[in-house]
Amino acid sequence: MSTREIFDSRIESGLLLLPTLLVSIVFLYYPTALAVRTSFFDSSFGQVDEFVGMENYVTLLADSGYHSSLLLSILFAAVVVAGVISVSLYLTFLIHEVDTGQGLYLISVIWPYALPPAVGALVFLFIAHPTLGVLTGPVEALGIDVDWFNNGPQAFVVVALAAIWKQIGYNVIFMIAAMNNIPDTLTETAELDGVSGIRRLLSVYVPIMTPTLFFLVIINTIYAFFGTFAFVDLLTSGGPSNATNILIFDLYQEGFSFFNFGVASTKSVVLFLVVGVLMLVQFRVTEEYSYYGG
Amino acid sequence: MTTVTLQNLQKSFGDVVAVNSIDLEIEDGEFLVVVGPSGCGKSTTLRLLAGLEPTTDGRIEMGNRDVTGVEPKNRNVAMVFQNYALYPHMTGRRNITFGMKSSGDFSDAEIESRVEDAAETLDIEDLLDRKPEAMSGGERQRVALGRAIVRDPDVFLMDEPLSNLDAKLRIQMRAELARLHSALETTTVYVTHDQTEAMTLGERVVVMNDGQIMQVDEPQVLYDFPANRFVAEFIGDPAMNMIPVDIENGHAVHDAFTLPLPSGDDSPSTERNGAGDTRISDARHAILGIRPEDFRLSDVQTDDGLPTIDAEVNVREPLGDSLLLHCSIGATACNIQAEPRTEVHAGDTVSVTYDPARLHLFEDKTGEAFYHSGLHLPSDEQVVSQVSK
């Protein structure tokens, strides 16, 4: 049976779909359409929207501040995605290898993910605060002067670390499921052959886990572009001197600090397109390299 | 020289005792089969040998080296699994070479020539560039065997390697394994739940139950002289009939029959055999074991004065090469194997005799065998030389 006909009438199935459809239209498709429309207007408080055609886009094209924000976002996403994937993979491997207390380790790795982003950002502030942070002392002991309120690159690293730290739990959940799915006999064969643990992870587990890993790359990319707003807002507010002013924060400021709804909409359309293109590329790569069962 | 010795080997998982105090000596170059029902601890025993599970107690020696706590990779054993355990994303060749390359103990040229040899031995040259998904079950297991033999291990450990194959392929691979073993002569421990596989492959067979060894012997000896009820019923298909009887003066007495237990006077070991033995002269309860094929329908008048037994046929199963009759003898259910195409129907009462040289008696309570009417006992040198011919 290729088509499933569960409902006798279209009306019945339509009715059941209606709530989802309504919510999607009201809160997703309509605002999206509105944002695309607004991107062609000059729009702010206390004035009637004025159609300006491509002017907003042209403005962005010439705005060097926006260009650096775009580059910064791509760099940020690359760091976050690579960081999340590699750290999660390693932690997952360690958890997979322990014989007892797997659950406890899992919980301790997953809990940051369970926090709301704003709370997560505050917790991370306590961890990394330049003077009060729990980790600040040990890091300074290594000879690094922790000063990310003023030091741009440090601020970038701190926000990226916070974003990575928060997202690890989500990744580990999927990775541990995928890793536990790999037949034990493969592990045992490798052990009998004297294959080292890291070699086993990279040459046996990772290739088998590629479908999960590519899914996570996509999810993490979306997260890095859209889900990291709270960290920037609460830790650095885009500063110092725009060192952490990634696109999602930049467009928020454009819209809700400067009330340029038109340009803010344009920025969100551009962000949407950037992420869309990235995901398209990732899907292509996935098709090419992913190993699906068999 | 790789003899493998297990001394008082034990393994528990929490409350479950998977392997209970096993003592076993596996000879150099031997093909030893471990057989038993599922859950009896066969795989666990094998995994203890491989070092994949730590022992709870006891000692494992390989080639006179104590390997009890030694890492799997330092035991120089190769394992073949039921599910093949091929790396799914690697070609046949890479599957075979991956372990050797990763361990760094072999030069590339050495690996190359060993792969060619193994591929030729197993006839898998054309599988080397394929991934497992493009291989059939039999081909996958062949590649897995290739991976095991390239390393030239001291011991092969095989855990039901043929159980995922269909019946026909299984028989073919069985023969190939036997051929491979006679070519390589590597000490092999082979685990299976299939008694036919055990009988056909094993030079010696270990029958296990509940984590314990029930009997270790050559296949024919297991079949002819089972040490206890468990072995008697497990080895042989259809299984041996177990009939509760009373022993009286060298006779086995059942509600439906009385049959004389042959005297073993000419046996070299009258102590354990024959009417002179107090164990069949004293009155006691016992279990009489007779294999289905050792019964005979007695309408042909060739029976020399043996008592006949009436059996009521309940179900008739034509097996092609024989006819299996599910019968009742008195209140006891009994299987009788008859000539194919015999005109017997459900509901008929048939009269049967038996082969007097093929009777077995087991202790009522413990199930230990205490009498085999056949003249030769497994301990007799005479028998051993006959069997090994």
Ligand SMILES: Nc1ncnc2c1ncn2[C@@H]1O[C@H](COP(=O)(O)OP(=O)(O)O)[C@@H](O)[C@H]1O
């Ligand atoms: N890792 C394990 N944890 C707990 N119990 C186990 C484990 N492995 C095996 N067992 C138990 O040990 C017994 C023997 O198992 P196993 O050796 O796999 O049997 P077999 O291979 O003969 O079917 C079974 O009762 C099984 O449930």
Ligand SMILES: [Mg+2]
């Ligand atoms: Mg098993």
